[in-house]
Amino acid sequence: MFVCWCGSNIAATVDVEAVTEAVRTEPGVVVATNSQYMCSEGWQSSIRNAVAEHKLTGIVVCACSPRMHEPTFRKAAAAAGMNPYMVEIANIREQCSWIHKDKPEATEKAIILARAAVAKLNLDKPLTAGESPVTKRALVIGGGIAGIQTALDIADAGYEVDIVEKSPTIGGKMAMLDKTFPTLDCSACILTPKMVDAAAAEKISLYTYSEVESVKGFVGNFTVEIRKHARSVNSELCTGCGVCMEKCPSKKTKSEFNQGLSNRSAIYIPFAQAIPNVPVIDREACIKFQTGKCGVCEKVCTAKAVDYEQQDEIVTKQYGAIVAATGFNPIKLDNFDEFAYSQSPDVITSLEFERLCNAAGPTKGHVVRPSDHEEPKTIVFVQCVGSRSTVDCGKTYCSKICCMYTAKHAMLLREKYPGTEVYVFYIDVRTPGKSFDEFYRRAVEEYNVHYVKGMVGKVAPEDGHLRVQASDLIADKQIIIDADLVVLAPAIEPDPSARALGTMLTASMDTNDFFTEAHPKLRPVESPTAGIFLSGVCQGPKDIPDTVAQAGAAASKVIGLLSKDKLIGNPCVAECNEPLCNGCSACELVCPYGAITYEEKPVFDHGVRETRRVASVNEALCQGCGACTVTCPSGAMDLKGFTNLQIMAEVDAICR
Amino acid sequence: MPIDEKGTFRPKIVAFCCNWCSYAGADLAGSSRLNYPADIKIIRVPCSCRVNPLFMLRAFQRGADGVIMCGCHPGDCHYTSGNYFARRRMTLLFGMLDYLGIEKGRTRVEWVSAAEGQKFAGTMNQFAETVKSLGECRRIEDLRCKESVG
Amino acid sequence: MQRIRGMMRDRAAEMLRSGSVSKVLGWEKGEFAYDETPAIFTSADELCSDNELGGLVYDGFSSAMLSKYLINATKKDKEGKAPKALVFLKPCDSYSFAHLLKERKVERENVYAVGVECRGMLDIEKIRLKGAKSIKSVEESGDSVNVSSFTKDYTFPRGEVLLEKCVTCKGLDFKYCDEVIGGGNEINWNRLDRFAGVEMIEEMTPEERFNFWRGELSRCIRCNACRNACPVCSCNKCVFDNTDSGVQSKANADSFEENMFHIIRAFHVAGRCTDCGECSRVCPRNIPLQLLNRKFIKDIDALYGEYQAGEDIEQKSPLTDYQFGDAEPSVIYKRGGGV
């Protein structure tokens, strides 16, 4: 029994001496002592000495939360030659000293918590962790820059990696961008080579136009079903010549890639550099699929690649690790009437603006008003549309990238069209990042962009112009600008597919559907669910440099995992007491991991030998939730480390 | 009846908390220094689905005046589905206890995430208050466990 | 009933003689008019005998359910071969049979299940409570039951001396039977809503409920008849018998244990209970145990959709299933009355 002061964290409200004395006489306790910092190296060595001196078989530590230092004390126990699972921790800091002010009261509670820990320890049995093999292949879900970079890095380390991308091409949002801040280099120029690398890499397999259907298993041993949507074009045969797209008579579908600023054919590739360069048929738009008549593409395809009969295909594969890189979308602006987004075509989002700027975009890079294709003279940028908002249609968080890309847009405009007036309405300009503030200052100082501290209250289409009413907080006045083009910087949100994926992966998510990291500071690229890693915006808003950095970090974590031959499992797994088992299958039905199977087995039950149908737990699959233990009516199923008797002993000790 | 020197009733309350959400939520309440009564003692379980109705009854047998179970929010279970099973089990158990005339206020289930230290402390304060107002548990107790002798 | 018995004897004897089954689970005549015992017949002669004791019978006192006997009756022998048994099942028994199939306590191929027509079973206790003493014979005729004793003869309306479980019969469908003898799935007696009793208790104040159940459960002598008769309570070793379970107890040493045993028993069969009513029938202290199980059934039906154990063995039972939008336990707090 070791009681920690945690400096004054515990000792200030809990009489550590009293706790030590009170538990000294508990059954099984042979040593009781206390110290300033149990977690320090010095004290850990005295734990070792105590174990050796008194031949201890178990240790109770009264200290901070087991979530903090349980591994530390287990290691110390193991180092002392004890079974590491013969350690119990009474949480007398987070759950006692920190929440209670009255010292006698807190002391009394600490004693009870310590007794409960002793009661549990008395029933502890040495446990040995099982081992499970690692499938040396990773799955990356999402083929944007995050996914591509992660896959490239994993493949570079020599492991096989698959990318599943739900759209027909990899590339993601970055492929849509024109220039990138703060260096203003061309997005496509830096992304396309990576896309090509990914396609060419021997170790990388691309599943585009595909989605994850189901995920089973656990770290090191995931089984994933991937649904390959029918492209209606045979990828093996297609040469990517593009004739089918030219000839397709259905050309009225809004181009997703161009943010609806142009149309595309029913058989299409999203953009010229798409990878793979194999078209897909949008069956909703295709005349052949809708009416049965047409078939032009089939006729013009010399490679005979068009296949109207193609069906979705389910591919089942094994992975050791899974990386979520599902990215983001700008939020829908339907609920922001004040900016007239749905009323005027000249109110656009910044992603639409990217397409307008882009030389490969619908206007070949000419920034023109979508309504009349005139060059705008006065352009207003509105920041924080839906970001940092606590009302229903917005997001509470800062979307992080808007300040910088708006500065970029303003700068590009002023550079290309020196005659324009560019206003940026901001609440705050946030530029933490290397060369970011300098970049923003250039927009103000060198490019004469009008930065106005204030918010646009109203945009009203008026005689072919946009009347922008806003406040200028510094001047303390309301200003009205007659603008030609208004560019909104919408908040970004996780891709809607993330929620379902999170459930499949059993990876936890926050209220905004961003994946939660295992630790916000110390484990930022891992999900709390073992074997699931996070890359890119699916974890939280971030720009390209951050995304690439995180992608690399996620890759290194994956590589670390895949480089192991075996994983040491959690020894706190379910266990079936065979003579008690009824073979009723209830546990099998509630096990989320499919860890329980039934087998006919000879059972020796108090003098009777019979062949019975009994449950058997796959220790590698079992994650130790305990659902089976409660479902089991006979109590045959128990959970090591949290046995029925142990929990009841704790209850008893607490209620004594 | 356990009464402190100020003459107020001090209930015994057992809280089962799942390791991943609620126990972490309790830790957060601790690190945020959010106060709740010392009458509440937490038992850590891997998942709310590990909480057997037997344990709840056991607590009452041993003299608990209230038992609360906390788990991850539905949809957030670390083990995907544990809290769904726990939810059904507890709903039915509470219905049965109520049917037997045991006061409803003595049992409770609350979903507390790792981020909800505030909610954890709030829930505990509220629950302790309810249990306190109900007084000592008489309807489901084992007299043998209450005796000072034996 | 005589006719039905004849058909049952013929069919069973035929099956035994042909070797299609090696045993027949039925009811055997007893000492009195009403004390039939479940019996296993292995020869046609035995089955058809009309000795003082012995021979297959079927009448208003064939109330004991035979389904659970199948567990032992179809156990594999030392060579690993399972005997095949013919079992007679009343409609409610067939649900329990189905549940045993579902939980793999009995394998379907080892059983030849014969459904037998049921018109509700008689309750000798009720007949006694109506004043009949020293009972010599009990004859059913139409809607009345004629009882003769050493001193006096009585006639009672059939509906008034039916077993409680039959008064609240859940229906006369047969589940998973190979054939049915007799038939008629119309209930021709005055049936009461099976949840009426539960509702009556729910409407009480918590105080009243508490007193009601204390009164009932304090009579329990822990003879385990309810548990051992229950087709669902088929654990090899019950937690209450298992010294290592932490909750073992042999007698109710405290009122807590009276509650505990029945709450946990009801909970262990929640979502599995076929509502056969054997627990109430066999209780030597007349505790209405079925009201506990039915409470769970009622709550399950209301909260998770109607579920009848034994109806469909492929269906997941409510406690091994869930929905994202399931009711929160707080629905209980919101229900009327009490804190």
Added chain:
Amino acid sequence: MPVHVDEKKWAADITLSSGANVKKCMKCGKCSGACPNYAEMDIHPHKFVSMINDCDVSALLASKSIWKCLSCFACVERCPRDVKPANIIEAVRTRVLAPQGQNRLTPEGLPKFIKDLGEDAEKIPQQLLASAFRKYSR
């Protein structure tokens, strides 16, 4: 900034009666950007929020703006932080009206009340009277 004790209490009262949470304001100015009667005001909607936060209440009580606000609630509607500037303006307004009507604005007292306002009386928006009336006869 030294704050008069009474003003502190006033600010608290106004915050309470408005149901607004001025702490949530992130000073974006969208309220003032959205205000259709901005030009007529001496103190603008966003300043109401910040001045209540600073307990600078007497300036607000003396402000013309309380009689200029149209109670159109555009600022409330547009505010991304759900701060409710118009509710604050209304609360300040009733703070002015309350002592004048002592405890209750009654139909009988209305003529005198308007007369007492003198010059300002004409400038009172009809809507304001109606809403003040509603509040006070509750």
Added chain:
Amino acid sequence: MLKLSISKTGELFAELSAARALYLPVEGGGQTTFSRYTPEADVRLDVLNTARSVKDFFLPQTEDIVAFKRAGKKISIIEDRASDEPFAVFGVRACDARSLDVMDRVFLSDPVDTFYKGRRENGVVISLACSEPAETCFCGVFGIDSAEPQGDVVASIVGDTLCWEAKTPAGEKLTETVKDVFSPASAEDEAAAEAQKKTTREIMRQLPLAGLKIDNWGSDELLEKFNSPIWGKLYQGCIGCGTCTYVCPTCQCYDIQDFDTGHGVKRFRCWDSCMYSDFTLMAHGNPRTSQLERFRQRFMHKLVYFPANNDGMFSCVGCGRCVAKCPISMNIAKVIRALEVRTNG
């Protein structure tokens, strides 16, 4: 013999219960069982068998024996015996009254069970003669005269009269305390009582179970009975519950268990049933692994082993409770008949 009008039994009960706890058949929950007398109690002197037998008062279902208390690492032993409060049981039928002889054989022979002895010494048994035996009764088979039970006091109801006769010193002592409510019985009363006894005995002879033959049971029959194949048939319906055991007035097996109260340990004894799979369970397993063996044990014990060790006294008194209560209507009468009929013919 003393007598009392039936209408005045209330006075008698009030008088009896003044100085001691008085238990008598009371209806509650649709059943009649021995309960403590209160003026409101629904006393049923007409009901033959109480749901639970008289053994409750001498061998309660659970009984604390000793307690251990832990303080730190010290354990102290506390002998906390329930005080032996004086009591009387009224309305004990002949079968139950005889069952005490069986129990005495077990608990009062060496080594004497002091708990049982204490209760025996403090309890007065007032038996009540039967006049309307049920079809399940077969006490006569064991030589019990239901019309003339044993007991410290023997009472009978003849018409509207309650007759009362002390048979033992304890009975006389008790009678002394309540003699004021009685008047002496007349010769006619005595005659009427005798007549009723005759009638009762006549009914007994006609009952369906009266013809059970017990003579070929007992110690000599041990192996023949034990090895009979009939058991294999009889046990099959048995569900292994303890109903027969617990309603039986002579079943006296108990288990000793420890209950950890959190403050210490309470050691108590409680009834056990040889029908249970965990009866006499030992570390190596159970000596009787099948229900057949357990089923046979119960009847062999009552009809063979007990008489073998107790001068031919059977440990069944023919009360018929098991006959009425067995969930599957298997019972000792059927066993006696089956083994008799089938072994002989």
